[in-house]
Each structure stands twice: as C-alpha cells, then as structure tokens.
Amino acid sequence: SAVISQKPSRDICQRGTSLTIQCQVDSQVTMMFWYRQQPGQSLTLIATANQGSEATYESGFVIDKFPISRPNLTFSTLTVSNMSPEDSSIYLCSGRQGGMNTEAFFGQGTRLTVV
C-alpha cells in the first residue's frame, strides 16, 4: 500500500490559535480521510477530503472548526481552528484507493496538546 507522511508528529499549542496538519502520500489515492482519536478512545471520522471540492463532514464536525484542503490526489491538510484544550487529541489522516474491497492506510498521526 501507499505510504503517508504526516507532519507535524506532535505540537503543543496555545488556546485560541490554529494548527495545520499536512499529509503527503507517495502515490495518487482516490480517497483521503481525517480522523480524531481522543485519549484512550477509538477513531472518529472528521471528514472525507474531496479533491478539488469541499470536504464532506461527519455529524458534529464543521468546516469553520476543521477546514480541510485537498488540492490534488496526493496531498491534504487539516486545520484545527481556534483551539481549546478539548481539541487535544491525535489526528490521523488516511488514504484508500477506492472501492469497498480496499484497505485504508494511515499516517503516523499528529499528537496535539492545547494549553
């Protein structure tokens, strides 16, 4: 499967600021996704990043808080805006080549702490 490079791997941010997380895939992928993993919890899908159009957000997540870009088939960014301590989580990007019978592969994650 393809390899995703995600950065930064971790950051400590002040409340009220924003952080942009980048994911670069080493080959073109059909689908990209952004997940949040709160401490000791499972993965919750934030949104599907659509190439050349607005992302598709899951219930409970909004574009103003988590703007996403996907300018091409190998790159995506997630911004966590106006951060609060409740945003402290691991954020993971994922790619999938498309089709129900393909697996998803993941970046290493970004561990975000908001103080």
Added chain:
Amino acid sequence: AQSVTQPDIHITVSEGASLELRCNYSYGATPYLFWYVQSPGQGLQLLLKYFSGDTLVQGIKGFEAEFKRSQSSFNLRKPSVHWSDAAEYFCAVGAQGGSEKLVFGKGTKLTVNP
C-alpha cells in the same frame, strides 16, 4: 447504520500464550472487515482483511482471523503471543451506501507479561 463492537477493553496474556480478540459487527450486507494494530505513538497498521472467499484469513505477524456470518463475528487470533505484540487492536468494517469510510470499534489494549 453499521457498527463494530469489541467487548474487551483490555486483555493481558503471558508471552507464549494463545490470544483471541473478539469483534462483532452490525451490517446489512456482506461486510468488508479489517483488523488494525496501533503501537504506542504510531499510526495504524493493517494486520489482515476479509472481503470474500475463505473465511479464515491469514495476516502479518502470525495473526489470523475467522469470519463467522452466523455470529456476526470476526475474531482475531494468534497461537503464541510475543512481547512485541503489546499494542492496541482495532476492528473495522466497511460502510454501507457506497461510502468509502471505515467504522472502527473502540479497540482492545493488549498487555503481554513476560
């Protein structure tokens, strides 16, 4: 809507012992099922997947899983656990309706005692 249940939050086994991690799913059609492993501070790595065919699936690192439609289960097994298997394990199912997203269970944390 599809869902995944991993009944065991935390399992402890001794090194060399056998392992079975449980996964039950709820899905209206033929599921696509996955097991992922997450080591501390790492992303998720695919262990194995089931799409169709043989219900016993072999994966990496000596893991296998068996799809049982009658029980809506996809349990992960390993005959002899190594200390390096200590990690968090997630079961996931492919979603309905043409969406490509995966739905994950809450995970099972595995501790291996020497």
